[in-house]
Amino acid sequence: MAYPEPLKERFRRGLEEIRAAGLYKQERILHGPQDVRVEVEFPAGELPRPVINLCANNYLGLSSHPRVLAAARAGLEARGYGMSSVRFICGTQDLHRRLEERLTGFLGTEDTLLFPSCMDANAGVFEALFGEQDVLIADRLVHASIVDGMRLAKAQTDTYKHSDMGHLEEKLAEHLDKRARVVVTDGVFSMDGDLAKLDEIVALAEKYDALVFVDDSHATGFIGARGRGTHEAKGVLGRVDLLTTTLGKALGGASGGCVSGRSELVETCRQRARPYLFSNSVPPVIVAAALEVLDLIEESTARRDRLEENTRLWRRLLVEAGFDVKPGESPIVPIMLYNARLAQDFARDLFEEGVFVVGFFFPVVPKGQARIRTQVSAGHERAHLERALEAFVAVGRRHGVLGLGKREIVERFGA
Amino acid sequence: MYVRETAPPAPSTDDLDALVAEPGAVWPEIARELEARGWQVRARRVWALEAHREGECEEVLAVSRDQAYERLRELARAHDAPHVP
Numbered sequence: 001m002a003y004p005e006p007l008k009e010r011f012r013r014g015l016e017e018i019r020a021a022g023l024y025k026q027e028r029i030l031h032g033p034q035d036v037r038v039e040v041e042f043p044a045g046e047l048p049r050p051v052i053n054l055c056a057n058n059y060l061g062l063s064s065h066p067r068v069l070a071a072a073r074a075g076l077e078a079r080g081y082g083m084s085s086v087r088f089i090c091g092t093q094d095l096h097r098r099l100e101e102r103l104t105g106f107l108g109t110e111d112t113l114l115f116p117s118c119m120d121a122n123a124g125v126f127e128a129l130f131g132e133q134d135v136l137i138a139d140r141l142v143h144a145s146i147v148d149g150m151r152l153a154k155a156q157t158d159t160y161k162h163s164d165m166g167h168l169e170e171k172l173a174e175h176l177d178k179r180a181r182v183v184v185t186d187g188v189f190s191m192d193g194d195l196a197k198l199d200e201i202v203a204l205a206e207k208y209d210a211l212v213f214v215d216d217s218h219a220t221g222f223i224g225a226r227g228r229g230t231h232e233a234k235g236v237l238g239r240v241d242l243l244t245t246t247l248g249k250a251l252g253g254a255s256g257g258c259v260s261g262r263s264e265l266v267e268t269c270r271q272r273a274r275p276y277l278f279s280n281s282v283p284p285v286i287v288a289a290a291l292e293v294l295d296l297i298e299e300s301t302a303r304r305d306r307l308e309e310n311t312r313l314w315r316r317l318l319v320e321a322g323f324d325v326k327p328g329e330s331p332i333v334p335i336m337l338y339n340a341r342l343a344q345d346f347a348r349d350l351f352e353e354g355v356f357v358v359g360f361f362f363p364v365v366p367k368g369q370a371r372i373r374t375q376v377s378a379g380h381e382r383a384h385l386e387r388a389l390e391a392f393v394a395v396g397r398r399h400g401v402l403g404l405g406k407r408e409i410v411e412r413f414g415a
Numbered sequence: 416m417y418v419r420e421t422a423p424p425a426p427s428t429d430d431l432d433a434l435v436a437e438p439g440a441v442w443p444e445i446a447r448e449l450e451a452r453g454w455q456v457r458a459r460r461v462w463a464l465e466a467h468r469e470g471e472c473e474e475v476l477a478v479s480r481d482q483a484y485e486r487l488r489e490l491a492r493a494h495d496a497p498h499v500p
């Protein structure tokens with residue numbers, strides 16, 4: 001038999017172990033479009049319940065924006081549904097090239113190449129560009145897709161402690177004998193929402209003759225005065241050599257990603273990056289809608305300004321209510337609960353109270369660092385955030401965590 | 416990329432002899448066959464390290480022992496780093 005019983009048993013046991021460890025992922029089913037208010041069926045089989053959404057990457061609230069939908073419809077009519085080809089055979093339309101040019105202009109780089117996703121961009125970029133004489137030096141908290149991409153590359157790899165510039169400098173000095181050094185970082189880190197110190201990173205890279213790679217998935221469209229990303233916020237536009245980002249978050253939230261940067265590097269990816277060469281083209285509907293998203297963002301900064309205001313408001317409301325909030329400036333706002341059980345119960349109770357968030361705990365975050373990660377959107381009205389706060393306060397009271405700091409929470413609930 | 420043996424057998428006498436011999440002096444016919452297809456074949460003595468934990472496995476090859484351990488530590492770190500989408 002092709003699927004022998006012992007093999008089946010192995011997978012059954014593996015799944016049971018995931019359940020026993022409390023790590024079994026159950027999908028929450030949305031009945032309707034992605035938005036700041038959604039109807040969610042959870043657990044599966046329950047009646048859908050209306051909740052305020054504080055866990056989407058819909059930072060600019062464009063996932064279901066009428067102009068984006070209209071552009072997608074028009075794109076569908078004008079350029080069809082699917083490309084049925086990879087880019088370099090017959091999967092490149094005028095729209096693909098136009099989007100690449102628009103992204104180049106927006107990101108302030110020299111050239112851009114679309115990928116099916118940012119996961120694919122990260123999986124392909126290092127392998128395409130760097131070999132065994134080169135070294136990739138990554139922040140220890142980079143996204144999982146970068147870790148995978150670095151593993152796929154033949155280049156040597158090293159890491160530096162999260163945002164520790166002294167440690168990065170040591171590593172750069174240690175690797176001066178390599179053909180190329182590449183500092184690899186996220187622009188905004190998805191767990192804590194903190195920004196990479198790109199100004200310092202770029203200065204060090206220039207001192208040690210290294211390239212800088214930034215994954216700006218949690219920044220493109222809204223971080224920086226014009227929303228161009230972390231490099232804009234940190235004053236290093238044009239000085240980042242390689243940038244990857246996603247269309248799957250602020251930029252409409254459908255799917256697709258890109259590598260953008262120095263023209264020779266991007267062109268080498270066009271020739272050699274395997275996810276570009278061997279995976280299908282981004283569908284025209286998405287490309288057409290993404291072009292509209294860029295129009296919207298470039299016409300006005302109103303949405304990113306609104307997001308910034310909402311973020312400030314949300315942080316202030318939470319802190320005033322007595323929650324232990326990780327300080328920061330990005331719309332990723334983590335509420336620290338430290339204890340895994342508490343974070344799980346808290347997220348469940350919030351859902352009952354009409355607020356949709358997720359709890360993160362070990363091994364997703366380090367032991368003793370359990371939290372609720374909230375993500376603010378420009379689409380949130382003040383009333384949404386105030387209503388969400390009421391729920392947070394009610395649940396916070398129930399669990400007795402209001403006004404408590406780390407030490408008190410850990411004393412009461414354990415780490 | 417290399418093929419890992421699940422339970423590395425003890426090296427045979429032949430293998431041990433080959434290890435102390437000039438690298439590249441063994442299996443010349445396979446080397447020649449590969450070279451005929453455009454590969455430059457090079458044999459090196461390396462440190463091979465493995466770390467296993469609950470079904471996870473990391474392995475490295477490196478010329479120096481220090482480098483091998485450093486690299487193994489980096490790979491193992493990736494498992495313990497927090498990852499959220």
Ligand SMILES: Cc1ncc(COP(=O)(O)O)c(C=O)c1O
Nearest residue numbers: 117118119143217246248257500
């Ligand atoms: C930093 C970072 N890079 C890459 C990705 C993957 O993006 P995509 O959904 O386009 O594959 C994500 C999404 O979770 C991310 O947070």
